[in-house]
Amino acid sequence: MVLTMTASESQHVLVTGGSGFIGSHLVDHLLQLGHRVDVVDDLSTGRLSNLEPLLSKHSDRLSFVHSDLSAWLVGAGSGSRFDAIYHLAAAVGVKLVVDDPISTIETNIMQTSAVLGHVTAHGIPLFIASTSEVYGKSDSIPFHEESDITFGPTSRSRWSYACSKAIDEYLGLAHAKRHGTPIVIARFFNTVGPRQVGTYGMVLPSFVHAALSGRPLQVYGDGEQSRCFCDVRDIVPVLPKMLANVECHGRVFNLGNDHSITINELARLVRDTLGSTSDIEKIPYDEAYAPGFEDLVARAPDLGRIREVLEFAPSVSLVQTIRDLAAIADLEGGAS
Numbered sequence: 001m002v003l004t005m006t007a008s009e010s011q012h013v014l015v016t017g018g019s020g021f022i023g024s025h026l027v028d029h030l031l032q033l034g035h036r037v038d039v040v041d042d043l044s045t046g047r048l049s050n051l052e053p054l055l056s057k058h059s060d061r062l063s064f065v066h067s068d069l070s071a072w073l074v075g076a077g078s079g080s081r082f083d084a085i086y087h088l089a090a091a092v093g094v095k096l097v098v099d100d101p102i103s104t105i106e107t108n109i110m111q112t113s114a115v116l117g118h119v120t121a122h123g124i125p126l127f128i129a130s131t132s133e134v135y136g137k138s139d140s141i142p143f144h145e146e147s148d149i150t151f152g153p154t155s156r157s158r159w160s161y162a163c164s165k166a167i168d169e170y171l172g173l174a175h176a177k178r179h180g181t182p183i184v185i186a187r188f189f190n191t192v193g194p195r196q197v198g199t200y201g202m203v204l205p206s207f208v209h210a211a212l213s214g215r216p217l218q219v220y221g222d223g224e225q226s227r228c229f230c231d232v233r234d235i236v237p238v239l240p241k242m243l244a245n246v247e248c249h250g251r252v253f254n255l256g257n258d259h260s261i262t263i264n265e266l267a268r269l270v271r272d273t274l275g276s277t278s279d280i281e282k283i284p285y286d287e288a289y290a291p292g293f294e295d296l297v298a299r300a301p302d303l304g305r306i307r308e309v310l311e312f313a314p315s316v317s318l319v320q321t322i323r324d325l326a327a328i329a330d331l332e333g334g335a336s
């Protein structure tokens with residue numbers, strides 16, 4: 001039998017990918033709720049420094065395992081029992097995906113398949129992080145969870161990330177239906193905040209670092225593509241609430257901010273907020289990524305479904321996120 005606990009009961013939870021950007025904020029939040037947290041991360045894109053202050057402060061309730069997740073699940077972790085698992089481990093970032101589609105596809109599908117095998121065998125509630133990329137290049141704005149999805153051709157490796165995450169969703173929904181396991185899937189839209197790095201093609205940290213160092217802010221394409229940015233600190237408190245809510249089980253939800261901004265506007269906002277004199281430079285997509293790279297003109301979530309089951313009102317402003325990212329970049333010497 002599967003037992004679902006309330007979001008406030010003390011639990012022993014696993015966060016996969018917990019030393020990554022979103023994962024480390026989730027770990028922080030779960031510790032604040034009083035839970036005991038295990039993290040498994042192979043540090044492929046995550047950084048141990050994201051967890052170090054938490055490991056020092058909560059040495060009795062936080063443990064870190066440096067391992068590939070699927071290897072750990074069939075090895076040392078095979079007998080582990082948890083009250084809940086938050087599965088965030090994935091190959092992430094447009095640049096990483098375009099540069100290494102094989103690892104993207106294999107990582108995303110194999111890790112999710114392995115974690116689903118573990119939770120269904122032991123009846124553990126599971127949260128799966130999916131992505132707005134799953135909508136592909138649909139132009140039906142705002143994106144609703146039941147909207148059709150439209151991918152580009154398989155010759156464009158960019159879509160491999162979206163397809164791998166769509167397969168993860170199919171797998172999660174099928175396991176929830178067949179085994180009755182409480183599984184919740186959230187499609188994160190562009191999530192931003194402290195600890196995010198620009199290395200793998202994330203636009204906001206790249207702009208902040210460029211603005212701080214006086215380098216040009218590089219806008220890909222004509223910059224008129226629009227996106228919705230949500231601070232990670234508005235996202236993570238919702239995840240345990242979703243897992244504890246039976247109305248969320250076996251379903252997919254959009255999660256993000258529904259306020260749109262073009263990339264040109266974002267570049268100007270970063271420059272103005274940080275008082276930077278950096279230029280704004282346009283780079284063709286072919287040069288930025290790969291010949292034939294396809295991008296979306298607009299991406300925005302329909303938040304109706306999540307708001308039917310939970311209160312969800314993002315409150316951290318983009319200006320605040322930019323300031324907080326800049327403060328950390330300064331501390332890390334990230335402006336070089």
Ligand SMILES: NC(=O)c1ccc[n+]([C@@H]2O[C@H](COP(=O)([O-])OP(=O)(O)OC[C@H]3O[C@@H](n4cnc5c(N)ncnc54)[C@H](O)[C@@H]3O)[C@@H](O)[C@H]2O)c1
Nearest residue numbers: 017020021022041042043044045046069089090131188191
């Ligand atoms: N940041 C966003 O805007 C965004 C948007 C949509 C979806 N997501 C999803 O949210 C989740 C977290 O993304 P993030 O932005 O924090 O990226 P991230 O790269 O910081 O985090 C991913 C983590 O997974 C780890 N990982 C990768 N492969 C692994 C493996 N085989 N075994 C163990 N650990 C592994 C990485 O080292 C990293 O710590 C991902 O599932 C991603 O697809 C993020």
